[in-house]
Amino acid sequence: MLEYFPGNYPWNLALNGGMNGGGIISEIDDAVRHLIPKSKDGVAAAKEWGEAWANLARKVETLADADLAKGHKRSASRKYKRAAAYYFVADRNMNSHDPQRDTVYKTGMAVFRKHVECAGEPVEFLEVPYQGKSLPAIFSPAKGVKGRAPCMIHFDGFDVNKEVIYLRGIVQELNLRGISVLVVDHPGVGEALRLRNMPLFAEVEVPAAASVDYLETRKDVDPKKIGIIALSLGGYYAPRAAAFEKRLACCVAWGAIWDYGAISEARARKIKATELSVSDWADHAMTVFGVKTVEEVLAITSKMTLATCIDKITCPILVAHGELDRQIPLADAQKTYDGAVNSSRRELKVFSKADGGYEHCMADNISNGIDYMADWIADVLKP
Numbered sequence: 001m002l003e004y005f006p007g008n009y010p011w012n013l014a015l016n017g018g019m020n021g022g023g024i025i026s027e028i029d030d031a032v033r034h035l036i037p038k039s040k041d042g043v044a045a046a047k048e049w050g051e052a053w054a055n056l057a058r059k060v061e062t063l064a065d066a067d068l069a070k071g072h073k074r075s076a077s078r079k080y081k082r083a084a085a086y087y088f089v090a091d092r093n094m095n096s097h098d099p100q101r102d103t104v105y106k107t108g109m110a111v112f113r114k115h116v117e118c119a120g121e122p123v124e125f126l127e128v129p130y131q132g133k134s135l136p137a138i139f140s141p142a143k144g145v146k147g148r149a150p151c152m153i154h155f156d157g158f159d160v161n162k163e164v165i166y167l168r169g170i171v172q173e174l175n176l177r178g179i180s181v182l183v184v185d186h187p188g189v190g191e192a193l194r195l196r197n198m199p200l201f202a203e204v205e206v207p208a209a210a211s212v213d214y215l216e217t218r219k220d221v222d223p224k225k226i227g228i229i230a231l232s233l234g235g236y237y238a239p240r241a242a243a244f245e246k247r248l249a250c251c252v253a254w255g256a257i258w259d260y261g262a263i264s265e266a267r268a269r270k271i272k273a274t275e276l277s278v279s280d281w282a283d284h285a286m287t288v289f290g291v292k293t294v295e296e297v298l299a300i301t302s303k304m305t306l307a308t309c310i311d312k313i314t315c316p317i318l319v320a321h322g323e324l325d326r327q328i329p330l331a332d333a334q335k336t337y338d339g340a341v342n343s344s345r346r347e348l349k350v351f352s353k354a355d356g357g358y359e360h361c362m363a364d365n366i367s368n369g370i371d372y373m374a375d376w377i378a379d380v381l382k383p
Contacts, residue, residue: 001013001016001359001363001364002015002016002019002025002364004029004032004036005035005036005039006036006039007039007040008039008040008042008279009275009276009326010042010093010275010276010277010278010279011035011039011042011049011093011279013275013277013360013363014089014092014093014278015028015032015089016359016363016364017085017089017092017160017164017168017363018053018085018086018088018089020167020168020169020363020366021081021082021084021085021088021089021164021167021168022078022081022082022085022167023082023085023086023089024082027056027059027060028056031052031053031055031056031059032052032053032056034052035048035049035052042093042279042280043095043279043280046093046094046095046098046279046280047094047095047098049090049093049094049279050090050091050093050094050098050100050101050104051090052090053086053087053089053090054086054087054090054100054104054107056086057083057084057086057087057090057104057107057108057111058083060079060082060083060086061079061080061083061111063079064076064077064078064079064080064083064111064114064118067079068114068118073118073119073120074118074119076114076118077114077115077116077118077119080111080112080114080115080118081112081115081119081167083111083115084108084109084111084112084115084163084167085164085167087104087105087107087108087111088105088108088160088161088163088164088167090104090108091104091105091108092159092278093278093279093280095280095283096283096284096286096287097283102194105194106195108163109163109191112163112166112167113125121140122140122141123138123139123140123166124138124139124140125137125138126138126139128182128184128207128210128211128214129210129213129214130207130210131206131210133196133198135184135185135186135187135192135198135207135210135211136162136184136185136190136191136192136196137162137182137183137184137185137211138162138163138166138171138181138182138183139180139181139182139183140166140171140172140175140180140181140183141175141180141220142174142175142177142178142179142180143175143176143178144178145178145180147220148219148220148221148222148223149178149179149180149220149221149222149225150178150179150180150221150222150225150226150227150249150381150382151179151180151181151182151215151221151222151225151226151227152174152179152180152181152182152226152227152228152229152252152377152381153181153182153184153208153211153212153215153226153227153228153229153248154170154171154181154182154183154184154228154229154230155184155186155204155207155208155228155229155230155234155237155238155241156183156184156185156186156189156190156230156231156234157189157230157231157232157233157234157361158189158232158233158277158278158284158288159189159232159277159278159284160189160190160231160232161185161189161190161191162183162184162185162190162191163190165183165231166183168366168370169366169367169370170229170370170373170374171183173370173371173374174374174377174378177374177375177377177378177382178378178382179374179377179378179381179382180220180221182211182214182215184207184211186204186207186208186211186237187199187200187201187207188200188201188288188289189288193287193288193290197290199288199289199290199291200288200289200290200300201289201300202240202300202301202303202304203240204236204237204240204241205240205241205243205244205245208228208237208241208245208248209241209245209247211228212226212245212247212248216247223247224249225249225381225382226247226248226249227248227249227250227251227252227315227377227380227381228241228242228245228248228250228251228252229251229252229254229373229377230252230253230254231254231255231361232254232255232257232277232327232360232361233257233260234253234254234255234257235253235254235255235256235257235319235321235328235332235333235336236257236260236304236305236306238251238252238253238254239251239253239306239309239310239313239317239336239340240304240306240309242313242315242317243306243309243310243312243313244309244312246314246315248315249315249316249380249381250315250316250317250318250377250380250381251313251315251316251317251318252317252318252320252373252376252377253317253318253319253320253321253333253336254320254361254369254373255320255321255322255325255327255328255360255361256319256321256328256332256333256335256336257304257306257328257332258305258306258307258331258332258335258336259304259305259306259307259332260301260304260305261298261301261302261303261304261305262305263301263328264285264297264298264301265298265301265302267281267282268282268294268297268298274326274327274328274329275326275327275360276327277327277360282294282297285297289301306335306336306339307339310336310339310340311339311340311341311342312342313340313342313343314342314343314344315343315344316343316344316345316346316380317340317343317345317346317347318346318347318349318373318376318377319333319336319337319346319347319348319349320349320351320362320369320372320373321333321348321349321350321351322350322351322357322358322359322360322361322362322363322364323350323351323352323353323358324353324358324359325358325359325360325361326359326360327360328360330350333348333350334348336348345380347376349372349376351365351368351369351372355368356368357369
């Protein structure tokens with residue numbers, strides 16, 4: 001992984017995420033090089049972080065607007081894509097109480113839509129019915145399939161959203177393999193959290209079931225071939241959902257999580273066993289879970305373990321993990337694989353430093369991870 005900011009893992013992870021979403025290192029360097037001396041304390045420099053990345057995003061968005069004004073939609077789309085990626089990088093490490101943060105996030109969403117519209121991609125922005133309300137989602141149809149196609153539900157992680165998932169390219173790769181994708185902002189992430197005040201809770205099989213319910217109503221989806229994938233904290237979400245929602249035909253943990261309660265306890269007590277995904281983990285966690293104290297966070301995360309349900313998974317499961325993941329140890333991936341004893345087909349794929357993809361959720365080489373997972377899913381859902 002590119003270590004642009006010496007010693008600041010959350011900032012480096014975010015920067016690499018921006019490049020994985022289409023960013024260009026030269027314009028990133030021009031925009032954020034002045035932040036390097038401030039990177040020793042990412043929490044203290046959160047405002048400067050947000051301003052620098054948002055300024056870069058606005059610059060690229062302006063270039064896209066100029067292309068669109070000339071009728072050059074393709075060029076505009078490519079620039080809107082980068083601009084959206086930069087807005088979401090800006091948002092990622094801003095303090096949740098910064099009044100500018102929601103503006104940055106909402107602008108990123110709007111620019112993302114411009115990217116999709118200018119590209120002419122057949123993407124639907126829709127609502128998944130959920131407990132008398134709804135969950136915002138993106139549906140991207142399979143390519144080259146007549147009739148009903150297999151479909152993957154894609155949940156988010158601890159600190160990304162549906163747009164970021166789409167920007168990173170896995171949706172398009174699955175579509176090209178004949179698989180549709182429903183990317184959902186479930187409780188605790190994206191629009192569901194930020195604009196609808198829907199916090200995260202342990203029983204993620206509930207929004208997963210709602211997603212399956214919705215897909216079963218679509219005439220272009222094969223109801224017998226619906227799977228689930230999620231990244232990072234999604235290494236808990238996807239297996240937990242598959243354990244209890246038996247309509248799911250397969251499960252992919254894009255980075256494993258065995259016991260998020262233990263991880264959260266260590267982070268809250270400042271026992272630095274693992275790196276943090278965002279600069280201010282406590283601030284972000286309280287926002288995600290909709291609580292006011294870290295103790296309340298820990299009360300929820302104590303329930304977020306696969307130890308109590310992993311043996312209930314009967315569908316095929318892939319656990320994809322980086323060999324040198326600094327956030328979540330490889331041992332978590334091994335425990336997840338070892339525990340899925342009743343899966344009809346289980347696999348642990350470890351991405352090595354020699355091949356690339358060895359960091360958290362393959363942040364150092366996301367292409368290797370996406371190729372492997374998309375091929376595995378296609379093999380399972382399209383035998």
